[in-house]
Amino acid sequence: xxxxxxxxxxxxxxxxxxxxxxxxxxxxxxxxxxxxxxxxxxxxxxxxxxxxxxxxxxxxxxxxxxxxxxxxxxxxxxxxxxxxxxxxxxxxxxxxxxxxxxxxxxxxxxxxxxxxxxxxxxxxxxxxxxxxxxxxxxxxxxxxxxxxxxxxxxxxxxxxxxxxxxxxxxxxxxxxxxxxxxxxxxxxxxxxxxxxxxxxxxxxxxxxxxxxxxxxxxxxxxxxxxxxxxxxxxxxxxxxxxxxxxxxxxxxxxxxxxxxxxxxxxxxxxxxxxxxxxxxxxxxxxxxxxxxxxxxxxxxxxxxxxxxxxxxxxxxxxxxxxxxxxxxxxxxxxxxxxxxxxxxxxxxxxxxxxxxxxxxxxxxxxxxxxxxxxxxxxxxxxxxxxxxxxxxxxxxxxxxxxxxxxxxxxxxxxxxxxxxxxx
Amino acid sequence: xxxxxxxxxxxxxxxxxxxxxxxxxxxxxxxxxxxxxxxxxxxxxxxxxxxxxxxxxxxxxxxxxxxxxxxxxxxxxxxxxxxxxxxxxxxxxxxxxxxxxxxxxxxxxxxxxxxxxxxxxxxxxxxxxxxxxxxxxxxxxxxxxxxxxxxxxxxxxxxxxxxxxxxxxxxxxxxxxxxxxxxxxxxxxxxxxxxxxxxxxxxxxxxxxxxxxxxxxxxxxxxxxxxxxxxxxxxxxxxxxxxxxxxxxxxxxxxxxxxxxxxxxxxxxxxxxxxxxxxxxxxxxxxxxxxxxxxxxxxxxxxxxxxxxxxxxxxxxxxxxxxxxxxxxxxxxxxxxxxxxxxxxxxxxxxxxxxxxxxxxxxxxxxxxxxxxxxxxxxxxxxxxxxxxxxxxxxxxxxxxxxxxxxxxxxxxxxxxxxxxxx
Numbered sequence: 001x002x003x004x005x006x007x008x009x010x011x012x013x014x015x016x017x018x019x020x021x022x023x024x025x026x027x028x029x030x031x032x033x034x035x036x037x038x039x040x041x042x043x044x045x046x047x048x049x050x051x052x053x054x055x056x057x058x059x060x061x062x063x064x065x066x067x068x069x070x071x072x073x074x075x076x077x078x079x080x081x082x083x084x085x086x087x088x089x090x091x092x093x094x095x096x097x098x099x100x101x102x103x104x105x106x107x108x109x110x111x112x113x114x115x116x117x118x119x120x121x122x123x124x125x126x127x128x129x130x131x132x133x134x135x136x137x138x139x140x141x142x143x144x145x146x147x148x149x150x151x152x153x154x155x156x157x158x159x160x161x162x163x164x165x166x167x168x169x170x171x172x173x174x175x176x177x178x179x180x181x182x183x184x185x186x187x188x189x190x191x192x193x194x195x196x197x198x199x200x201x202x203x204x205x206x207x208x209x210x211x212x213x214x215x216x217x218x219x220x221x222x223x224x225x226x227x228x229x230x231x232x233x234x235x236x237x238x239x240x241x242x243x244x245x246x247x248x249x250x251x252x253x254x255x256x257x258x259x260x261x262x263x264x265x266x267x268x269x270x271x272x273x274x275x276x277x278x279x280x281x282x283x284x285x286x287x288x289x290x291x292x293x294x295x296x297x298x299x300x301x302x303x304x305x306x307x308x309x310x311x312x313x314x315x316x317x318x319x320x321x322x323x324x325x326x327x328x329x330x331x332x333x334x335x336x337x338x339x340x341x342x343x344x345x346x347x348x349x350x351x352x353x354x355x356x357x358x359x360x361x362x363x364x365x366x367x368x369x370x371x372x373x374x375x376x377x378x379x380x381x382x383x384x385x386x387x388x389x390x391x392x393x394x395x396x397x398x399x400x401x402x403x404x405x406x407x408x409x410x411x412x413x414x415x416x417x418x419x420x421x422x423x
Numbered sequence: 424x425x426x427x428x429x430x431x432x433x434x435x436x437x438x439x440x441x442x443x444x445x446x447x448x449x450x451x452x453x454x455x456x457x458x459x460x461x462x463x464x465x466x467x468x469x470x471x472x473x474x475x476x477x478x479x480x481x482x483x484x485x486x487x488x489x490x491x492x493x494x495x496x497x498x499x500x501x502x503x504x505x506x507x508x509x510x511x512x513x514x515x516x517x518x519x520x521x522x523x524x525x526x527x528x529x530x531x532x533x534x535x536x537x538x539x540x541x542x543x544x545x546x547x548x549x550x551x552x553x554x555x556x557x558x559x560x561x562x563x564x565x566x567x568x569x570x571x572x573x574x575x576x577x578x579x580x581x582x583x584x585x586x587x588x589x590x591x592x593x594x595x596x597x598x599x600x601x602x603x604x605x606x607x608x609x610x611x612x613x614x615x616x617x618x619x620x621x622x623x624x625x626x627x628x629x630x631x632x633x634x635x636x637x638x639x640x641x642x643x644x645x646x647x648x649x650x651x652x653x654x655x656x657x658x659x660x661x662x663x664x665x666x667x668x669x670x671x672x673x674x675x676x677x678x679x680x681x682x683x684x685x686x687x688x689x690x691x692x693x694x695x696x697x698x699x700x701x702x703x704x705x706x707x708x709x710x711x712x713x714x715x716x717x718x719x720x721x722x723x724x725x726x727x728x729x730x731x732x733x734x735x736x737x738x739x740x741x742x743x744x745x746x747x748x749x750x751x752x753x754x755x756x757x758x759x760x761x762x763x764x765x766x767x768x769x770x771x772x773x774x775x776x777x778x779x780x781x782x783x784x785x786x787x788x789x790x791x792x793x794x795x796x797x798x799x800x801x802x803x804x805x806x807x808x809x810x811x812x813x814x815x816x817x818x819x820x821x822x823x824x825x826x827x828x829x830x831x832x833x834x835x836x837x838x839x840x841x842x843x844x845x846x
């Protein structure tokens with residue numbers, strides 16, 4: 001239905017109908033949360049056996065170091081090998097850390113602020129340090145910049161990655177641009193996958209020597225279908241292009257084993273890693289290697305991880321399908337909303353009529369359906385179009401999700417029709 | 424034996440004898456490590472049952488939040504309660520974090536550098552930020568300062584804590600003194616316990632408003648005997664003295680459950696904690712709560728921890744006794760060496776004749792006995808007297824330790840006699 005082609009009377013009639021529905025939803029006193037990309041309870045049971053896997057192991061002999069004792073800033077070699085396999089890099093390029101890749105990201109940005117990268121000027125002493133933020137993007141990336149006083153320039157994310165014409169011209173013209181946040185595969189929230197051309201252009205472009213690509217490969221194996229998208233190995237491409245130190249790549253098992261209780265890693269050039277470790281060695285004696293040992297014994301290798309991802313997909317795919325189906329049903333050929341249909345990751349990105357996103361999110365909230373704050377996918381929470389909404393279908397049950405979609409559809413119709421009517 | 428009262432001939436005769444012994448040790452090709460305060464393999468088995476304790480638990484219902492999922496910046500409430508009990512503070516004053524208290528210390532110092540404390544000027548913008556370092560002290564404390572460019576002033580540690588006359592006059596005179604590192608109970612390395620008077624004076628003294636006491640209570644329950652020393656609750660004393668925000672207290676289960684795979688915490692005023700969390704919330708979604716859950720289920724409460732500490736003492740006490748006995752045997756009434764005899768902790772602090780520590784450590788190393796680097800217990804590794812050596816008896820077996828003491832005694836005699844002979 002093309003709402004813009006309807007008469008005022010027709011719009012008012014639909015509005016009335018949807019408002020009636022809305023009243024019913026409010027009376028039902030729902031309490032549904034689709035705000036964060038959290039695994040659902042069933043997913044948390046998938047790796048249950050990991051919790052006792054070390055019980056009968058002789059941990060004093062299993063690895064190059066006893067995982068119960070101090071030491072090993074790089075993490076357990078066997079854990080680093082699994083990540084190396086997963087990310088197609090060399091083990092010596094990987095540091096396996098604690099549970100949070102966000103924490104590693106924050107720390108390496110803070111290291112750059114305080115100490116500079118590879119002997120360059122500390123970013124704290126550079127006037128107007130700036131990062132490029134692909135939008136819509138991950139709010140916690142932008143929050144790191146905000147926290148540390150780093151300026152942000154939003155660049156549109158297209159279907160195959162950031163708009164590289166804009167990125168290239170920005171980075172070339174401004175030596176104070178020191179970073180770009182990227183979620184290259186099943187991007188948060190659009191689910192887009194970076195094309196080979198985008199990866200190559202990122203690797204080749206002219207940029208400051210201490211410019212870094214923050215390559216948050218959070219969804220590297222988080223497939224929803226058998227269609228396993230592939231992205232180019234950016235560390236390899238940067239090396240080929242003569243910029244071997246340009247990338248910090250991040251990854252974790254948070255949405256593989258346990259959210260917030262997995263193992264995170266950074267993969268980068270050996271030179272970068274030595275630089276990072278030269279600071280990290282003052283910060284910690286090493287991450288929790290027992291948790292790493294649990295993961296090593298349970299997964300064994302990257303194949304073990306891929307097998308686990310199929311179990312996650314079995315829970316996630318029906319939820320994504322449900323949302324897409326509902327949106328199709330409610331909004332076929334509509335001109336007030338568009339949405340993405342990703343092959344992986346944790347999100348569906350929705351765009352409603354400009355100027356309507358905040359009102360939609362507020363209206364669903366009043367009916368007991370919590371969505372991610374409108375604007376959260378933009379630096380400083382500012383979506384100039386007030387159009388983007390992030391859908392996180394993973395956590396609620398399929399029944400709740402169905403209901404949440406019904407509420408959402410009604411709210412979208414109410415807000416957008418009002419907008420069209422200038423009400 | 425008073426070496427300084429011996430004739431040159433007598434000294435030469437002992438020297439010759441000890442040099443013969445030394446040659447034998449060298450031929451034995453020993454490989455012993457007493458350099459770090461690491462638990463021994465047997466200690467790592469004490470909490471073995473923790474490794475399977477979550478296997479049959481319904482983790483979705485056990486706590487206020489599923490420890491397998493995201494969230495909970497403060498850590499699990501039950502874990503915070505255990506720490507609160509252990510440190511005699513309120514639960515709301517505690518944040519339970521990852522495995523490393525060093526990491527929390529580093530991060531809060533870095534937060535102060537980057538952002539300032541409670542709205543004060545960031546330390547990065549203060550000219551000549553300085554910490555007081557009690558000496559001999561913990562090398563990794565000093566290393567944090569070195570890494571972040573913080574100046575260090577060494578203040579002697581007496582038997583009941585730092586020399587407070589010096590501390591008070593320094594802190595009063597200099598607003599740029601922003602911190603003091605303290606290990607108040609079974610101090611690393613002397614094993615001293617801060618007296619009530621020292622704690623009260625630290626709490627009361629005049630200092631900059633963003634001056635913080637870094638109270639590393641690493642050995643709060645690490646008793647070797649039934650003589651359980653007590654220290655005053657410094658958070659309480661600071662509150663009484665009108666300086667409620669003066670202390671950051673740290674503690675971890677590293678030497679209780681698993682070294683480097685335990686749970687660390689910070690305890691401080693609610694206002695400080697809110698300040699720290701206002702930065703930490705950008706750094707992480709939360710620490711590994713599954714590891715916290717393992718600890719909660721295993722220990723249950725502070726009493727459970729105290730029971731475990733008795734098991735550690737059963738391994739450690741004989742080792743400390745062995746070292747003390749050997750030192751007594753080799754150096755009764757000697758004037759070339761003194762040592763501490765602590766009731767707890769992980770170290771024995773030894774002082775040899777001034778100007779001899781480095782040579783002793785080098786000589787033992789050449790005979791295959793690795794000690795902590797001489798000077799490591801001083802800021803920037805500089806022990807002006809070149810006298811202090813840190814003994815870490817925990818890791819080697821009792822047989823190895825006995826041998827290491829023999830080698831050490833011979834090396835002390837050789838180096839000190841040479842010094843007395845001006846050789």
